[in-house]
Amino acid sequence: MKILITFLCTVFAVANFHCQNSEILILSGKIKFTDIPSKITNAVILNTQNELTQRLHQSGTLILRDVELNLGNIGENDSLFVLAIDKLKLENTKIIANGNSLEVYANKIEFDNRSSIQSFNQYFAKNGLNGNEQNINGTNGNNGDNGSLVKFFILDKIESLITINLNAQNGGNAGSGMPGKNGIKGSNGRNARNGDFGSCRRGPGRGSDGTNGTPGGNAGNSGNGGNGGFFFVNYINKNPSTENLFNLTSEKGLAGESGVIGIGGRGGDGGEGGSNAGNCTHLSAERGRGRKGVDGTDGVKGIDGKSGESGKLTVQKYTL
Numbered sequence: 001m002k003i004l005i006t007f008l009c010t011v012f013a014v015a016n017f018h019c020q021n022s023e024i025l026i027l028s029g030k031i032k033f034t035d036i037p038s039k040i041t042n043a044v045i046l047n048t049q050n051e052l053t054q055r056l057h058q059s060g061t062l063i064l065r066d067v068e069l070n071l072g073n074i075g076e077n078d079s080l081f082v083l084a085i086d087k088l089k090l091e092n093t094k095i096i097a098n099g100n101s102l103e104v105y106a107n108k109i110e111f112d113n114r115s116s117i118q119s120f121n122q123y124f125a126k127n128g129l130n131g132n133e134q135n136i137n138g139t140n141g142n143n144g145d146n147g148s149l150v151k152f153f154i155l156d157k158i159e160s161l162i163t164i165n166l167n168a169q170n171g172g173n174a175g176s177g178m179p180g181k182n183g184i185k186g187s188n189g190r191n192a193r194n195g196d197f198g199s200c201r202r203g204p205g206r207g208s209d210g211t212n213g214t215p216g217g218n219a220g221n222s223g224n225g226g227n228g229g230f231f232f233v234n235y236i237n238k239n240p241s242t243e244n245l246f247n248l249t250s251e252k253g254l255a256g257e258s259g260v261i262g263i264g265g266r267g268g269d270g271g272e273g274g275s276n277a278g279n280c281t282h283l284s285a286e287r288g289r290g291r292k293g294v295d296g297t298d299g300v301k302g303i304d305g306k307s308g309e310s311g312k313l314t315v316q317k318y319t320l
Helices: 049-059
Strands: 024-032 061-070 080-091 094-096 101-111 116-118 149-158 162-165 200-202 230-236 246-249 312-318
Touching: 049 080, 049 101, 049 149, 101 162, 230 246, 246 312
Parallel strands: 024 061, 061 080, 061 094, 080 101, 094 116, 101 149, 116 162, 149 230, 162 246, 230 312
Antiparallel strands: none
16 A cells, blocks of 8 residues: 655645555645646536546545635636545645635545634625715725535545534625815905095995805715525435534625715805995995805715625435
8 A cells, every 4th residue: 555645835846646546645835726636626527426436536535734725716706616535634724715616525524623614714895985086976895705605525424523614795885975175265345445525435345155065975885795605515325414513604794884975065155245434334244245155965875785695504415
């Protein structure tokens, strides 16, 4: 019996090896999915149990030790990742699916109590931006991504408690609108001026009108929360285990918070009328006050996002 052990450490390197049924491949550190040999990651076509048994037997044992493995990126177009292995063992390892789908085909699966599969590292979608001088309106928060779809196809058994976190992302908060600018007070009218021999040369001038306040910015829409992920445990051609082997959380994502509307700027006060002179006191300076500017309109509230739905666990017999 030949056992080959391949280590991937701080300086990542993959040793050459020959496929043996008893082979053990150990990967460590922060790895990429492409670091796992393609004989393990190639797609599986479920035809017969014998074909699946042969495929898994040829892959040997995969041990992920002190690993952080990210599966693709967070996005709307999710991808499918596959692990097909005789035995999958996780030691202090985190597999982050990033909302993508993962299918694991194995005879046996074992996690230690520090290992898990989870949908995301960041459970909050991107927030909208607040309004600014260039764009007074707040922008929309992103929708939260759905939790991942994870499927196990088991030929033999699960040897430990499996911790799975398929919580959805919360929606992003809406950006707030920028407040409008207040209008500017009008300038004062010119003062009255006495004329010769007790006459009034000119009465007090009218103040200029205040300028209008500018409109406040609209708030953006808050993002929808994603749906919790689904975990299917399929026992190939056998009844499921009655043991409670799964610690699953698959909570819905919450809607993002509403943005604050921008309050319209207040109109500027009219300028004061010019002051009276002694010979012009019969002329009212009050008539010379400028008009107050018009208040700017308030921004409009954005559309509130909606929360998602919770996911669930399904354990079942899968017949080939």
